[in-house]
Amino acid sequence: MRPNALRVVVVDDNALRAAILVDGLREAGIDGVEVIETSTQLVRRLAAIDPDVIIIDLENPSRDMLEQMFQVSRVVSRPVAMFVDQSDQSMIRAAVDAGVSAYIVDGLKKERVKAIVDMAISRFEAFDRLQRELVEARSELADRKVIDRAKGILMRSRNLSEEEAYALLRQAAMNEKRRIADIAQSLVTAAGLLGK
Amino acid sequence: MLTSRKGGNDAMTASSMTPKPEDQRIASAATIRPDRSRVVRVGFIPLLDIAVLVAAEEQGFAAREGLSLQLIKDVSWANIRDRLAFHQFDVAHMLAPMTVASCLGLGSNPSPTFAPFVLGRGGNAITLSVALYRDMQALAGLIGNEDALTNARALAQVVAARRKAGQRPLVFAMTYPFSSHNYEFRYFMAAAGIDPDRDVTMTVVPPPLTADAMAAGAIDGFCVNAPWNMIAVERGVGRVVAVKADIWPAAPEKVLGVRPDWAESQPETLSRLIVTLDAAAKWCDVPENRPTLAAMLAEPAYVGGSSALIGWLLTDRFLVDPDGTLRDIPNYLTFHREAANFPWVSEALWLYSQMARWGQAPLTPQGIEHAASAYRPDLYRHALAGSSTPLPLVDRKVEGSATPIGIETTAGPMRLPAAPFLDGRTFEPDRIADYVSGFPVANPSAASGGHDPV
Numbered sequence: 126m127r128p129n130a131l132r133v134v135v136v137d138d139n140a141l142r143a144a145i146l147v148d149g150l151r152e153a154g155i156d157g158v159e160v161i162e163t164s165t166q167l168v169r170r171l172a173a174i175d176p177d178v179i180i181i182d183l184e185n186p187s188r189d190m191l192e193q194m195f196q197v198s199r200v201v202s203r204p205v206a207m208f209v210d211q212s213d214q215s216m217i218r219a220a221v222d223a224g225v226s227a228y229i230v231d232g233l234k235k236e237r238v239k240a241i242v243d244m245a246i247s248r249f250e251a252f253d254r255l256q257r258e259l260v261e262a263r264s265e266l267a268d269r270k271v272i273d274r275a276k277g278i279l280m281r282s283r284n285l286s287e288e289e290a291y292a293l294l295r296q297a298a299m300n301e302k303r304r305i306a307d308i309a310q311s312l313v314t315a316a317g318l319l320g321k
Numbered sequence: 322m323l324t325s326r327k328g329g330n331d332a333m334t335a336s337s338m339t340p341k342p343e344d345q346r347i348a349s350a351a352t353i354r355p356d357r358s359r360v361v362r363v364g365f366i367p368l369l370d371i372a373v374l375v376a377a378e379e380q381g382f383a384a385r386e387g388l389s390l391q392l393i394k395d396v397s398w399a400n401i402r403d404r405l406a407f408h409q410f411d412v413a414h415m416l417a418p419m420t421v422a423s424c425l426g427l428g429s430n431p432s433p434t435f436a437p438f439v440l441g442r443g444g445n446a447i448t449l450s451v452a453l454y455r456d457m458q459a460l461a462g463l464i465g466n467e468d469a470l471t472n473a474r475a476l477a478q479v480v481a482a483r484r485k486a487g488q489r490p491l492v493f494a495m496t497y498p499f500s501s502h503n504y505e506f507r508y509f510m511a512a513a514g515i516d517p518d519r520d521v522t523m524t525v526v527p528p529p530l531t532a533d534a535m536a537a538g539a540i541d542g543f544c545v546n547a548p549w550n551m552i553a554v555e556r557g558v559g560r561v562v563a564v565k566a567d568i569w570p571a572a573p574e575k576v577l578g579v580r581p582d583w584a585e586s587q588p589e590t591l592s593r594l595i596v597t598l599d600a601a602a603k604w605c606d607v608p609e610n611r612p613t614l615a616a617m618l619a620e621p622a623y624v625g626g627s628s629a630l631i632g633w634l635l636t637d638r639f640l641v642d643p644d645g646t647l648r649d650i651p652n653y654l655t656f657h658r659e660a661a662n663f664p665w666v667s668e669a670l671w672l673y674s675q676m677a678r679w680g681q682a683p684l685t686p687q688g689i690e691h692a693a694s695a696y697r698p699d700l701y702r703h704a705l706a707g708s709s710t711p712l713p714l715v716d717r718k719v720e721g722s723a724t725p726i727g728i729e730t731t732a733g734p735m736r737l738p739a740a741p742f743l744d745g746r747t748f749e750p751d752r753i754a755d756y757v758s759g760f761p762v763a764n765p766s767a768a769s770g771g772h773d774p775v
Contacts, residue, residue: 188400192398221409
């Protein structure tokens, strides 16, 4: 291992996000990355690895375990770990907003810390975006399905063509200033109630 | 919503807080229902002592003051601290020692936070694994109704026997390094001569994981707030050996943590918030309201879990052993009476004394000043001036008195019940150094500590 090689630990129970983060760190030339899962063995594992940087998801309750570990480390005069560099408030704020916390061993070069934390923030945000897009894609699919069902109901009950059924839905949506999918949903629900 | 609004309204009429003259404007503003209520973002950890915050919002006390509390659940105390520091929360449900630690600059990323309101007293308990308790019974002949000190001494016997037999040290968990749980568990052990830093291993386990960790054999005991002790007992893995009342009945538990810059920019909102919480705390103390309170707390958005179990805890009944042994603990959770919400500066200083005792902070005159600044009785008094709640006229008292003490309040003399410490010592806030150096069991660094200012 190169003398200045950093050891980074990622504590994340979300394997997908951890993988995104590890990829980013490797691309940035940091090879000493280890992913560990939350468990009561967490503190022991961390002590064994003795990392320079720990990146942990804010939603992980094990953060309080880390706080204890650093409290104890201070007493036995091992390196003090901090939430990034305390002088850089904007960086910490950005990290908290993104849902990431990073513990850095005191004395680590500031430039290296900044690069790692910035990377973690952007990866966490990218993951978040990914999740959101997934949810949106799912709801889009659901919209399309319900519109198809509403069209089917209109075509059957009013003897319309598919285009006419869709035009009717669109007109209703415009009149009521609602989304077509919402109109379609109301129609499907009403049809269900009326037993059609 | 499961809850009825009726109880809250009745309680409000009954308590009928007379507004002080300068509050008249505030009161009328609330009665005419402002179009937009002021939103206060409140971070919390799901524990029963969020009761006052939940009641404040759900029972309409906040709306009455023109406030809307947005209660945001979080998973760790470190998050609560950081999200408060970085403006994601305006105020937070916090461990009392967190505010003291923040004013002393302890821990990662400390940011000044103060407490103008104590959210309640009581709640904590120490639970040991059933296996460990059975060892204590075998070795010390416990039958199950012993007091906390006897239990602690039995634990000391097991610790000594294990050391002699070359067995691994016991592993005990608490929830955060700067927590009442940490200091209470240590106080309990040290009262029986156990050195928590040398004789056992202290670790942190988040409250919801405590019962699992104990079942898995990863920890032999823990000190945590309700309802997690009773959950471990119900699951047949834990045995309660002491509750907060055994260690120090008057101990503060959670406080309202406030960021100084928010308080400065929103003084009126803070005042209204204190008025809101005072009314809600009063409501929480009424026995008839406890079933409603239990149902609210059992909502998944708050603590979650069984409202029956929460109801039990709120009526002071405590299952201490999986064999069915029950213990009645009067005032297991106190939300308002006996000046429960008053931030006694002497309590902040007691917390500092324990930080010094266990080597978390050096004892210095400056430290005393900083620790004292974590509690703001002045803001409490200012907000509640003229209300029917008796407001203590002094900021400090002798802590741990074995006999009831009388204090002067705005409503005349008030008698506070005896609240002795487990080891019978008393804490005089102006003699901290003597107090810290007088403990037979302490971190070696505490002995070399500072001197009390004369």
